[in-house]
Amino acid sequence: MGESARKVDVAIVGGGMAGASLALMLSHFCPQLRVALLEQRALPDAAASIQLPSFDTRATAIAAGSLQLFQELGLWPALQAYSASIERIHVSDRGHAFGASLSSREGQGVNFEGILGAVIENAALGPILHSALARTSTQLLAPAQVTDINMTSAGANLLWRAGENSLDQSLSCGLVVAADGVNSPLCRQLGIEISSVKYQQRALVTTVGLQKPHNGVAYERFTRLGPMALLPLPDREGHHRAALVWACEEAEAERVSAMSEPERLEKLQQIFGWRAGRFIKVGAVQGYPLSLSIAQEQWRRNVVLMGNCAHFLHPVAGQGFNLTLRDCYGLAQALSTVSPDALPGRLDFLREYGEMRRLDQQLTIGFSDRIPMLFSSSGWLQQGIRQLGMLGLTMVPPLRREFVGQAAGFGL
Ligand SMILES: Cc1cc2nc3c(=O)[nH]c(=O)nc-3n(C[C@H](O)[C@H](O)[C@H](O)COP(=O)(O)OP(=O)(O)OC[C@H]3O[C@@H](n4cnc5c(N)ncnc54)[C@H](O)[C@@H]3O)c2cc1C
Structure with missing residues (x-):
């Protein structure tokens, strides 16, 4: 590596959904x-895409506000080809008559080209982000595991290596962005505290085959056994499909994971009910432990x-990646006027970023946390509030607008 390649303005550690999106935004808004x-594993490509944790068998609901950002990056046509549109969100409480159906008509300006969002399988999202990134001037180092960080007055020095038996190499930067995931080794090294509350739940994720088309409806269903989301997916080989995410207790998750396919199919149908018609097939399930983990310094x-x-965040409201995209955009905005000789890690730039993002982060984190807590409980008080909530969503236009606005990713 030449001397100039050993020094950059911004080094992003982690090439998952967050790191790749930020690199794309910086390349677009801060050329x-x-x-x-730097990513410790091989980068995803269309042929073998499931290498990074971000781009596994999950599907991601991308809100309208985020689609607008992808449109600005010129990525919407590529995403559209692999995604299913969300035209309506149906929120309901299993076992009760009320349900609220929310469409883009409920709020002015909270849709993107007439849709509330789109759902894309992560295995398709990875190659889209990374092939776009390969066309930018971003220096892509992979595999490159960051093993040490030393802060300096002008930024940071990173030590990284390409593999177990490789020699350490160094990279200095004005600003280091830690995008290395939930158990961030970099945060530990920097002594940044993470507050974490476990939900005592696991998210079970699978794909179901549907007998009838989903018609672009995303369901948020609150059941006695935990909240469940059923998200529309593009048809494949003539089969109608949806991504199912169910946040349930650990023991329940173990039981369902151990079931045969017919047993699992029956169980999921029984829990979700019949609002989306008959489930005719179910794939393997993946489990994700759930917590609310917030770094004490952003x-x-x-x-x-x-x-x-x-x-x-808890995934049931589909907010984690959408919030991250708005954070990436905020950072790119704060750095867009930084001249190459200024230090991008300066406190005044980062303070501007932090202040710009604080309210949206607080509201989105609160929204994601309250929904599963409220809808997981079978207590009579919570049930009452839930019914009022459902009624409220059904009857009260401003409440509906607020919900649609948040769900559609127009946080702030
Ligand atoms: C079940 C589930 C469903 C979800 N659904 C939605 C949804 O519908 N909508 C939504 O908006 N959000 C959703 N989310 C949230 C979304 O998945 C996250 O926002 C996203 O995964 C964030 O990825 P990340 O890049 O921050 O972390 P990660 O995916 O963990 O990526 C971190 C990367 O850093 C790399 N790395 C780690 N250490 C090092 C090192 N030392 N050196 C170099 N590289 C390193 C790792 O290899 C990895 O590639 C969901 C989450 C879950 C769990």
Whole structure:
């Protein structure tokens, strides 16, 4: 590596959804900055895409506000080809008559080209983000595991290696962005505390085959056994499909994971009910332990935290990646006027970023936390509030608008 390649303005550690999205935003909005992205594993490509944790068998609901950002990056046509549109969100409480159906008509300006969002399988999202990134001037270092960080007055020095038996190499940068996931080794090294509350739940994720088309409806269903989301997926080989995410107790998750396919199919149908018609097939299930983990510092001099490393949310409201995209956009805005000779990790730039993002983060984290808590409980008080909530969503236009606005990713 030449001397110039050993020094960049911004180094992003982690090439998952957060790191890759930030690199794309910086390349688009801050072309004056030299950016490097370091990922410890091989980068995803269309042929073998499931290498990074971000781009596994999950599907992601991308809200309308985020689609607008992808449109600005020129990525919407590529995403559209692999995604299913969300035209309506149906929220209901299993076992009760009320349900609220929310469409883009409920709020002015909270849709993107007439849709509330789109759902894309992560295995398709990875190659889209990374092939776009390969066309930018971002320096892509992979496999490159960051093993040590030393803060300096002008930024940070990173030590990284390409593999177990490789020699350490160094990279200095003005700003280091930790996008290395929920158990961020970088945060530990920097002594940044993460507050974490476990939900005592696991998210079970699978794909179901549907007998009838989903018609672009995303369901949020609150059941006695935990909240369940059923998200529309593009048809494959003529089969209608949906992604199912169910947050349930650990023991329940173990039981369902051990079931045969016919047993699992029957169980999931029984829990979800019949609003989306008959489930005719179910894939393997993956489980994800759930917690609300928030880094106590989202930024400090010469350092910013991004993605799961900054905030790991309950997935039922589909907000984690959408919030991260808005954070990435905020950071790109704050750095867009930084001249190449200024230090991008300066406190005044980062303070502007932090202040710009604080309210949206607080509201989105609160929204994601309250929904599963409220809807997981079978207590009579929570049930009462839930019914009022459902009625409220059904009857009261401002409440509906607020919900649609948040769900559609127009946080702030
Ligand atoms: C079940 C589930 C469903 C979800 N559904 C939605 C949804 O519908 N909508 C939504 O908005 N959000 C959703 N989310 C949230 C979304 O998945 C996260 O926002 C996203 O995964 C954030 O990824 P990340 O890049 O921050 O972290 P990660 O995916 O963990 O990526 C971190 C990367 O850093 C790399 N790394 C780690 N250490 C090092 C090192 N030392 N050196 C170099 N590289 C390193 C890792 O290899 C990895 O590639 C969901 C989450 C879950 C769990």
